[in-house]
Amino acid sequence: MKSIALAAALSLAAIPAAAHEFGFAGVLSNTNKGEMPGITLSVGQPLADGPITLKSGMLYELEIEADGTGELAVEGPGFFRAIWVNEVVINGLEIRPFGLESLEFDEEGTMEIEFLAIKPGQYHLKIPGSTGESQRVDITIQ
Template sequence: MKHSILAIALAALIAAPAAAHEYGFAGILSSDNMEELDEITLSVGKPLADGPLMLKSGTGYELEITSDGTGELALEGSGFFRAIWINEIVINDLEVRPFGIESLEFDDEGTMEIEFIAIKPGQYFLRIPGSSGESQRVDIIIQ
């Protein structure tokens, strides 16, 4: 009797769909699991964003970063970049699928889009290297 109940329970577990399939065949990369974040704007003397970015671990995000060309500006945030899995970075309709990144730099005006999955909960930031002002930094919280 014990063996037949165990066998039935095991068969039910094997037949049950995995939790990753709740979003469809693409799993966590499914469009149902993707959110668009507010754009980050790089401009000399202007704030990067209106406030902190609140993210949820396991959720996919699209983040546009735009430079207006007023200066050669970069963003650094190695802690944040190590806490996410980057699916792609799109620059001028060219897709890059990096293993990891340390920073991003804009020599001229333009937009890049980063598609990623938030992974590791914690508090992170992106900032303009060498800056100390609050407006030159975006705080990011992954819950």
């Protein structure tokens, strides 16, 4: 019994100080948040100003705003499979989904998606059926 307690104490002592820097909430703490530009859904307008780069292991909040000029959707199954979605907030209602593949706005509104970037790679979000480069935003997770 003493050897088990000693082994446990030694293993805790071997954890580097950096492992403790996340704080109480771990990867979901405010100290682990990255900044991410928003996406705007508007007929004939670009989704974003340019490509987006994220860091794996960081928490982000993506704000998607639709101006109501049309019924528009965003899809990106590759991107949505490379992240862990903590919550989706629509009109103050929090949804904790198992996963996402696409989103659609039938009218004007804002949606916030809080997620943890996980799998490094090249991804995109785009308006389904569109072929224009401005109707797509490239996302890199490093």
